[in-house]
Amino acid sequence: TTSGATGYFIEYGGSAIRSLTMEGRLTLCNLSIEMGARGGMIAPDETTFAYLKGRENAPVGEEWDKAVAYWKTLKSGDDAVFDKEILFDAADIEPMVTYGTNPGMGMGVTQTIPTVEGMNEVAKTSFMKSMGYMGFEPGESLLGKKIDYVFLGSCTNGRIEDFRAFASIVKGRKKADHVIAWLVPGSWMVDAQIREEGLDKIFEEAGFQLRQPGCSACLAMNDDKIPAGKYAVSTSNRNFEGRQGPGARTILAGPLVAAAAAVTGEITDPRTLIG
Incomplete structure (x- = not known):
């Protein structure tokens, strides 16, 4: 609903999310506000890094390697506890x-x-x-x-x-x-x-x-x-x-x-x- 996530931040995960292009991920996170969320995020991975590499203002050389190493830490731990988890099978959508x-x-x-x-x-x-x-x-x-x-x-x-x-x-x-x-x-x-x-x-x-x-x-x-x-x-x-x-x-x-x-x-x- 338009208020189902009011006050929360949403993290999207799963194989269907990981298979999305960067543009698809941007669209999905953009739409988080439409269910009332404060924001949405998807853990950075190789798709993210490939999208950023070579872009204006992106770090280069050794600075790029440092940045990627840091970005890889920006994800929830396997033991993270969420207020609510909702599961969808993409094949049903x-x-x-x-x-x-x-x-x-x-x-x-x-x-x-x-x-x-x-x-x-x-x-x-x-x-x-x-x-x-x-x-x-x-x-x-x-x-x-x-x-x-x-x-x-x-x-x-x-x-x-x-x-x-x-x-x-x-x-x-x-x-x-x-x-x-x-x-x-x-x-x-x-x-x-x-x-x-x-x-x-x-x-x-x-x-x-x-x-x-x-x-x-x-x-x-x-x-x-x-x-x-x-x-x-x-x-x-x-x-x-x-x-x-x-x-x-x-x-x-x-x-x-x-x-x-x-x-x-x-x-x-x-x-x-x-x-």
């Missing part, structure tokens, strides 16, 4: 979408919106208000739901690997005619990488335009606002009422879900377009 008006209202893309059964009156009132704003019904599936906008960007999901993932779905396909798509790199460095790798050509051939780096539709900056009542599949991190424009309806998702929606014009399980 499918592509996700949100159906409501806060990041905690999420579900697997093939699942259905919860019903009010078992909710207390306060929770029920809040839930139904959210359903009214989004134009959804309890128990409804979002698969096949027509969408109007797609936003790939933000500090959460505007990194190079997010654009690679998006490109992997749209390559050889075309953007749905009725969909307006905003592809916004998270930084000028990411913009340069996109062009170096030729991803911009893939986007152009599929009918997409790469925009200048910035916050853009994440929080309705400048003219990048979703009109009232329109549905936007967004790779940003917040879907509050009006976050992307007055009356805008935001469905948070990852880059693969966003790409699938962009080419089909509706909420689609990206796994059906892979391979």
